[in-house]
Amino acid sequence: MKENGLGxxxxxxxxxxxxxxxxxYGLAIKEFMKEKLNRPxxxxxxxxxxxxxxxxxxxxxxxxxxxxxxxxxxxxxxxxITAHGEKTLSEIRSMRNALWNGMYDLSLNx
Amino acid sequence: MNRPPAFVSWLLRKLLHPDLLNGVYGDxxxxxxxxxxxxxxxxxxxxxxxxxxxxxxxxxxxxxxxHKKYSxxxxxxxxxxxxxxxxxxxxxxxxxxxxxxIVSFVAFMAIMQYVQFEKNYDRFHENGDxxxxxxxxxxxSSGSSLTADTFYGAKKDYQDEVPEVVKAAQISISxxxxxxxxxxxxxxEKVIFVTPEFFELFDFPLVEGRSTSSxxxxxxYLSRKVAEKIFPNGDALENTIEVSGVMxxxxxxxxxxxxxxxxxxxxxxADVIFPLQKLIRTADDAQFFGPNFTVEQLRWRWLSFHTYxxxxxxxxxxxxxxxxxxLVDEYRKEINQRLNQDHDVVxxxxxxxxxxxxxxxxxxxxxxxxIINLFAIVAICILVVGWINYINLNTARSVSRGKEVGIRKxxxxxxxxxxxxxxxxxxxxxFIAFVLAFLILIPLAPVLxxxxxxxxxxxxxxxxxxxxxxxxxxxxxxxxxxxxxxHVLSNYKSIDVLKGRFRxxxxxxxxxxxxxxxxxxxxxxxxxxxxxxxNQMSYMIGHNLGIDIDKTIILETPPGVQGSDDFRSxxxxxxxxxxQVRGVNKVAIGSLVPGVVNNWRNSTENTDSxxxxxxxxxxxxxxxxxxxxxxELRAGRLFDRSFGxxxxxxxxxxxxxxxxxxTSAEEAIGENINFAGNDFEIVGVxxxxxxxxxxxxxxxxxxxxxxxxxxxxxxxxLDSQNLSRSIEEMERIFAGIFPDLLFQSQIVQDIFIAQYxxxxxxxxxxxxxxxxxxxxxxxxxxGLASFILNQRIKEICVRKVxxxxxxxxxxxxxxxxxxxxxxxxxxTIPFAIFFMQNWLEGFENxxxxxxxxxxxxxxxxxxxxVISTLNHTMKVINANPAMILKEED
Numbered sequence: 001m002k003e004n005g006l007g008x009x010x011x012x013x014x015x016x017x018x019x020x021x022x023x024x025y026g027l028a029i030k031e032f033m034k035e036k037l038n039r040p041x042x043x044x045x046x047x048x049x050x051x052x053x054x055x056x057x058x059x060x061x062x063x064x065x066x067x068x069x070x071x072x073x074x075x076x077x078x079x080x081i082t083a084h085g086e087k088t089l090s091e092i093r094s095m096r097n098a099l100w101n102g103m104y105d106l107s108l109n110x
Numbered sequence: 111m112n113r114p115p116a117f118v119s120w121l122l123r124k125l126l127h128p129d130l131l132n133g134v135y136g137d138x139x140x141x142x143x144x145x146x147x148x149x150x151x152x153x154x155x156x157x158x159x160x161x162x163x164x165x166x167x168x169x170x171x172x173x174x175x176x177h178k179k180y181s182x183x184x185x186x187x188x189x190x191x192x193x194x195x196x197x198x199x200x201x202x203x204x205x206x207x208x209x210x211x212i213v214s215f216v217a218f219m220a221i222m223q224y225v226q227f228e229k230n231y232d233r234f235h236e237n238g239d240x241x242x243x244x245x246x247x248x249x250x251s252s253g254s255s256l257t258a259d260t261f262y263g264a265k266k267d268y269q270d271e272v273p274e275v276v277k278a279a280q281i282s283i284s285x286x287x288x289x290x291x292x293x294x295x296x297x298x299e300k301v302i303f304v305t306p307e308f309f310e311l312f313d314f315p316l317v318e319g320r321s322t323s324s325x326x327x328x329x330x331y332l333s334r335k336v337a338e339k340i341f342p343n344g345d346a347l348e349n350t351i352e353v354s355g356v357m358x359x360x361x362x363x364x365x366x367x368x369x370x371x372x373x374x375x376x377x378x379x380a381d382v383i384f385p386l387q388k389l390i391r392t393a394d395d396a397q398f399f400g401p402n403f404t405v406e407q408l409r410w411r412w413l414s415f416h417t418y419x420x421x422x423x424x425x426x427x428x429x430x431x432x433x434x435x436x437l438v439d440e441y442r443k444e445i446n447q448r449l450n451q452d453h454d455v456v457x458x459x460x461x462x463x464x465x466x467x468x469x470x471x472x473x474x475x476x477x478x479x480x481i482i483n484l485f486a487i488v489a490i491c492i493l494v495v496g497w498i499n500y501i502n503l504n505t506a507r508s509v510s511r512g513k514e515v516g517i518r519k520x521x522x523x524x525x526x527x528x529x530x531x532x533x534x535x536x537x538x539x540x541f542i543a544f545v546l547a548f549l550i551l552i553p554l555a556p557v558l559x560x561x562x563x564x565x566x567x568x569x570x571x572x573x574x575x576x577x578x579x580x581x582x583x584x585x586x587x588x589x590x591x592x593x594x595x596x597h598v599l600s601n602y603k604s605i606d607v608l609k610g611r612f613r614x615x616x617x618x619x620x621x622x623x624x625x626x627x628x629x630x631x632x633x634x635x636x637x638x639x640x641x642x643x644x645n646q647m648s649y650m651i652g653h654n655l656g657i658d659i660d661k662t663i664i665l666e667t668p669p670g671v672q673g674s675d676d677f678r679s680x681x682x683x684x685x686x687x688x689x690q691v692r693g694v695n696k697v698a699i700g701s702l703v704p705g706v707v708n709n710w711r712n713s714t715e716n717t718d719s720x721x722x723x724x725x726x727x728x729x730x731x732x733x734x735x736x737x738x739x740x741x742e743l744r745a746g747r748l749f750d751r752s753f754g755x756x757x758x759x760x761x762x763x764x765x766x767x768x769x770x771x772x773t774s775a776e777e778a779i780g781e782n783i784n785f786a787g788n789d790f791e792i793v794g795v796x797x798x799x800x801x802x803x804x805x806x807x808x809x810x811x812x813x814x815x816x817x818x819x820x821x822x823x824x825x826x827x828l829d830s831q832n833l834s835r836s837i838e839e840m841e842r843i844f845a846g847i848f849p850d851l852l853f854q855s856q857i858v859q860d861i862f863i864a865q866y867x868x869x870x871x872x873x874x875x876x877x878x879x880x881x882x883x884x885x886x887x888x889x890x891x892x893g894l895a896s897f898i899l900n901q902r903i904k905e906i907c908v909r910k911v912x913x914x915x916x917x918x919x920x921x922x923x924x925x926x927x928x929x930x931x932x933x934x935x936x937x938t939i940p941f942a943i944f945f946m947q948n949w950l951e952g953f954e955n956x957x958x959x960x961x962x963x964x965x966x967x968x969x970x971x972x973x974x975x976v977i978s979t980l981n982h983t984m985k986v987i988n989a990n991p992a993m994i995l996k997e998e999d
Contacts, residue, residue, distance in 0.1 A: 026137035043141065044164030044171070047134055051170045063132065070143040077133025 006058070006088060012037070013049045014058055014089060017079050025076040026050065050079055058085035114142045115155055118162030125165055134171075138162060185527075193535040197542075200507070206893070207503040208543045210886045214496025215547035215580075217882050220558055221489035222576060224875075228482045231375045231464030235313045237420055240276075241460040242427055244268070244417040244434070245469060249452040250724070256456065256469045262390075263409030263441065264417045264434075264455075265305060272433045274425040279307035281416040282389055283473060285710070287382055288668045288851075290352040291340050295850045297666070298336060300379050301356060302473075303386040309369075311420055312378070318347050319367030327391060329366035331383040337368040355668055356384070357392050377463045379474045386415075399787030410441040413713070413725070416473060419457070427457045449715065449723035467952060475868060480948050484639075485875075487945075491632040492883050493583070497591040498625045499890030500539070504595035505622065506897030512602055519604035528600035536592025537585070544584045561874050594621065623930055626894065629887040630934035630971060635942050636880040637967035642946045642959065643873045649957050650866055656799030658740030659704050662858040663837075665824045665844065668851060680847050681824075685732075687843045688826055693836045697826040698734035702727070702811070704801060705861035712786035714770065724769045726762070726810040727801075728786065733815070736796060738825055745775035746794035749815045756815045760790035764798045766810035785812065803866060804955040825858070888978045891927075895979040899923065899986045907991035919987045927975045935968050 006014070016032050017024040030046045033039045053059045060082055063075040081089070122135055138161055145154035165171050197204050235241060246260040262280075269278040284301040308314075309321040317334055330353065337346040346365050354360045363384070372379060390405045392398075399408055421430060434455040439446070446452055458466065467478040518528060665688075667681065681699055688697045702708055710728045733749050735741075744764060749756055760783070764775060772778040775795035782791055798808045828836055841853045863870075906919055914922075943959060950956040 026133060027140050030137075030141075042164045043134075043137055043161050044168055047130070047137075047165070048168035048170050051130075051168075055170070061133075068136075068140070070140045071136035072139045074132045074136030074139065076136060077130070 006092065009041075009045075010049055010053055010058075011089075011092065012039070013046070014053060014081065014085060017059060017081055018089070022078070022080070024079045029079075053085075054079075058082060058088060114139065114158045118158060121162055122165065126171060130171065134165070189531050189534045190538075192531060193538050196535060197538060200510075203503070203507055204539065206889065207500050208539055208546070210496050210499040210503070210889050211540060211543035212547045212550065213882055214492045214499075214886055215544055215584075216550055216554065217879055218489045218493045218496075218583075219547065219551055219576065219580060220554070221485050221492075221879065222579070223573065225482055225486045225489065226573070226576060227375060228477050229465065230461075232377060232460045234373070234375070235311075235460065237311070238460055240421045240423065240425070241311065242419050242421060242430075242457040243460060243463060244419060245456040245458045246413065247454040247456050249454070251450060257413070258463075258469050258471045258473065259414050259416050260455070261410050261438075261453075262405065262412045262415050264415065264438075267409075267437055267441070268417075268419060268434050271437060272430055274422050274430045274433070275419050276422055277307050277311060277420040278305075279311045279418045280305045280386055281308065281378065281418075281473070282386060282414055283416075284356050284384070284389075287356045288354040289336075289340065289382070290354060290850075291349070293850060294340070295668075295852070296336070296340055297668075297852065297854075298382045300381040301384070302378075302380040302382075303384045303389040305386045308383070311418055312376075314372060314378075315370050317368045317370055319365070321367060325366060325385045325387070326364065327385060327388050328361060328363045329385055330363035331367045331369055332365060333371045333381040334368055335371050336381045337365075353384075357389070357396070359392055359396070375464075377472065377474050377476070403787050410438075411445065411713070414711070418460070427459075431455055431457045451723060477868075478949075478952055480945075481872065481952075484945055484949070488636065488876075488879050488883075491636065492879060492886070493587070495629050495632050495883050495886050495890070497587055498629050499886050499893070500536075500591045501594050501625060502622070502890040502897075503893035504536075504592075505598055506893040507595075511599060513608065515599050515602050516604040516608040519602075520608070525600045529596040532596030532599055533589060533592040536595070537588045540584050540588030540591070544580065561871065561878070622894065622898075623926070626891065626927070627930045627934050627937075629890060630931050631938050631941075633884055633887045633971060633974075634934055634938040634964075634967045635945075636876075636883050637970060638938070638942045638963045639946060640876055640880045641963050641966060642950070642957070643869075643876050645963075646950060646953065646957050647866065647869055647873050650804050650869070650953070650955065651863065653800075653804040653955055655704070655804065655862075656741075656797060657704055657801075659858040659862060660827075661829060662704075662738070662825055662827050664703055664856045664858055664861070665826070665840065666854040666856075667824055668848065684824060684843065684847050687847075688824070688840060691828070691836055691839045691843070693828040693831070694840075695827050695829055696734060696738045697824060698732055698738040699824050700729065700731040700735040701823065702729035702731070702801065703823050703825070703861065704739070704799075704858055705803065705864065707802060715784040724766070724810060726766050726785065726812045729811060729813055730816045731813050735813070735825075738827060739799075741799060742797040744795045744797055746779040746792070748794055748796075749813075756793075758789065758791055759793040759815065760785065761794040761796060761813040762792055763796050763811045765808045766812060767795055769810050790814075803862060805866070805869070805953040807954045884974070888974060891975065891978045892982075895982045898926075899979075899982045903986050903989060903994055906986050907989060907994045910987075911991050911995070916987050920983060923983050923986065924975060924979060927979065928972065931968070931971050931975060934971075935964070939964055 012033070013029060016029050016037075020028055020032060026043055026046050029050075030041060030043050033041050033046075050059065050061070054061060058081065059079045061077050061079050064078050066075055067073050068076070118138065119135065122131060122138075126134060138158060141161065142154055142158045145157055232238060243258070244260045244264055246257045248255055248257065259282075265278045265280040268275050282303040284303060286297060286299040287301045289296045289298060306321055306323045306325055309316060316331075319331070321331075330351070332340070332346060338344075340346065340351070341349065346368055349365050350362050351365065352360065353363045369383070393405050399405070399412075405412060419430070421427065434457075438453050438455060442453060463472075464476050465479040465482060467476055469476070515528060667684070668677075685697045685699065688694055701710070708727050708729065711725045712728050713723050713725050715723050731749075733751055736743070736748050741763075746761075748761065749759070753759070762770075762778065767775055767778045770778070770783070772781075778792050778795055780791065780793075782789055784790075796813075800806065801809060801811065837855060840855065844851075844853045902923070906923070909919060909922070942964060946959055946963070950959070
């Protein structure tokens with residue numbers, strides 16, 4: 001995996017963060033992936049992916065001010081996409097779009 | 111809210127970076143909360159646990175690899191770095207403390223290798239734990255004795271009648287054999303007869319050929335070594351060679367197999383093996399027991415067979431012992447009554463044979479388990495002395511490291527961190543010493559093998575159990591030996607050390623005294639042991655043997671052949687020609703060589719029921735034998751040429767006469783005894799002598815006259831200025847009569863000294879190890895003295911200013927050690943007496959332990975103390991008080 005490359009899971013998690021909008025913390029991402037994407041994943045894997053994304057500069061993290069009793073009074077570590085992250089995502093998207101557009105041979109009409 | 115397992119929280123705190131911890135743990139708790147409401151709790155707990163454990167999978171989440179965050183590994187790197195710096199900087203100190211360790215490791219490993227070798231005899235057989243030897247205990251009115259060999263009938267009858275015995279094998283030791291192949295002659299000394307089960311019971315693999323349950327009577331098995339010697343081109347199998355001299359017979363034998371050379375660590379030693387049935391047949395054909403008896407009739411009389419039993423799995427040897435005992439009593443009932451004897455079976459586990467002393471007729475020499483254990487104790491002593499030495503030297507060094515400790519403390523080092531630092535240094539030094547010791551031992555091994563006479567180092571590198579033991583010992587030992595110096599160093603008060611003041615707690619002083627005391631105890635113990643061993647040896651070598659072996663030389667001739675006139679005339683010719691050699695005074699022929707074990711024993715049977723039947727060594731001599739060896743006549747007469755062949759006459763020694771129950775030598779003259787199935791008239795009684803060396807008791811010997819069968823050895827005394835020329839001349843004569851045989855001569859004195867080789871090896875090993883221990887102890891004392899004297903320099907200066915004399919100061923400084931030495935002396939005495947007495951009891955003739963053996967080591971340690979502390983003591987005494995006292999304290 002290249003330092004600035006994006007793995008499949010990483011891309012997925014990055015997109016989920018974008019979808020969760022300001023409430024993207026570990027457990028929320030895990031549950032989103034299981035319920036919406038039908039892709040069960042362990043909490044440790046989620047956090048590992050998040051750390052890799054942060055290391056590459058695609059996301060930043062910050063503790064919120066909440067004191068939720070369910071969490072034993074511990075704050076949530078909220079992840080937000082950086083500008084670099086957004087740029088990379090849209091680059092991937094346009095690259096994919098271009099590829100999809102060129103794929104006329106494959107019977108899309110099926 | 112339910113409480114989740116606390117383990118996860120603990121684990122995450124250990125694993126994760128603090129920045130991440132709250133977020134992650136919060137997520138886990140939230141999930142746990144969701145799972146646990148309204149559902150089974152244990153499932154939630156399990157999920158929580160697995161979720162927590164899952165974090166271990168991802169290195170990116172762990173502190174170890176988190177590059178931007180601090181890691182606790184770096185402190186370990188730092189410990190190591192500082193340790194290496196310290197070790198390399200203080201080269202003299204490191205060398206001193208490492209030398210002690212290396213020497214003690216080398217000694218420890220060498221001794222333990224030896225101990226292990228000796229203790230692992232006969233443990234390689236697959237069925238080894240089920241193999242037992244039948245040891246015979248004979249009790250007569252004069253006491254009881256154990257022999258390694260038992261009755262001929264034991265093998266078959268035990269195998270057939272005791273259900274627990276699966277299989278049995280028998281061995282009988284033969285005299286040496288002369289093997290002749292295509293005119294070439296080979297003398298082989300390790301010759302045995304075995305039953306066919308021998309190769310099944312023991313794991314002695316055949317390289318070629320196979321053993322059958324009913325082997326050809328004329329079969330012969332050779333060891334690989336001998337087979338390669340006789341047949342350098344291979345293909346020994348199926349060849350016919352002539353065997354001469356075994357039991358006085360000559361026959362042609364066919365090579366039925368070649369066996370792998372028997373390993374060193376087995377008590378069975380053989381190069382040539384014949385079927386036992388051959389021995390039985392020959393004994394019958396040659397009428398060994400007279401015309402009236404066959405071997406089968408004497409199956410419970412003939413006592414010359416080493417018998418081994420393979421028991422069923424889980425069989426109780428005690429039960430087998432009692433069953434076999436019943437059989438012996440049944441079969442020997444009538445004879446036992448007549449001879450006034452009792453025989454009992456003692457089953458001896460195969461693996462214990464080599465370490466059990468006190469049994470007669472062993473196939474190969476045994477080693478006393480007490481001696482082996484004594485060596486193990488010496489090994490541990492040396493190891494402990496080495497570590498104490500390390501502790502003392504490092505404590506002494508602590509003065510120079512006080513400032514370092516002070517600075518570290520000021521900079522925030524905790525006590526535990528300092529301790530870890532010093533422990534790691536200890537571990538490192540120990541480890542380096544271990545590796546070096548290992549490297550030294552490899553080239554040293556052949557030298558040690560030479561001294562100890564045991565080839566036990568060949569498998570040294572494969573001895574994983576010893577290496578593992580060593581590594582464990584190094585780790586544990588370095589932790590222990592690092593404990594005290596690190597404790598002392600880390601407990602200095604930083605303000606004091608930085609000001610240059612050192613104080614020691616009373617506890618520390620006491621501990622150091624104990625350590626020095628232990629060193630003294632070991633040193634004293636080893637030194638008195640050395641003295642006892644040394645004196646016992648000199649005593650034995652100088653002891654009167656009862657025979658004259660000065661200037662006596664033995665020439666090895668072929669074993670005699672019964673009734674061979676050709677052999678008789680050759681021997682007579684040899685004798686007469688040897689007498690012509692310049693310097694040769696006397697020549698005699700005899701089967702008994704002083705210092706060489708005689709395996710030929712027979713029993714007497716007395717019609718007179720009051721006299722017990724005893725076993726007597728049988729020897730055959732010529733007319734000149736007694737005169738040559740200076741064996742004195744006590745009653746009757748010696749063999750005389752005017753009496754002709756004297757076939758029915760026998761001469762006994764005093765010991766036999768006593769054992770037979772005669773009150774005086776004169777009484778026995780003219781009496782008839784039945785010996786080995788034949789009737790003999792006792793014509794003479796000669797004086798006793800120590801045939802095998804003075805460590806053994808006097809034994810009964812008988813002498814028959816026969817110049818042919820006496821072959822085997824010609825003894826001659828010579829008074830020659832030029833020994834080598836005489837030997838050369840003899841060699842020429844010998845070659846004229848026995849052209850194909852190798853001329854071999856031995857000085858009897860040398861054979862005798864070789865009898866003491868076990869003890870001599872013991873002495874040389876003991877000397878080496880004692881020296882090592884003493885040297886290490888001196889090193890340690892030296893280091894410690896410099897430490898303590900530096901601490902007392904001010905006190906001494908004050909005393910000096912107040913007018914104390916140098917001699918008084920000297921006494922004050924050394925008082926402590928003298929006192930420790932006295933206490934160590936008191937502790938040592940009982941141990942030393944116990945072990946030395948134990949060792950001495952293995953000798954029939956021994957020195958008495960005296961005060962002398964303990965006082966001299968005590969005085970020697972005193973001198974060692976004074977010498978090793980002298981340098982430092984004088985430095986302190988001669989110090990200029992003005993220079994020392996001007997410093998503020």
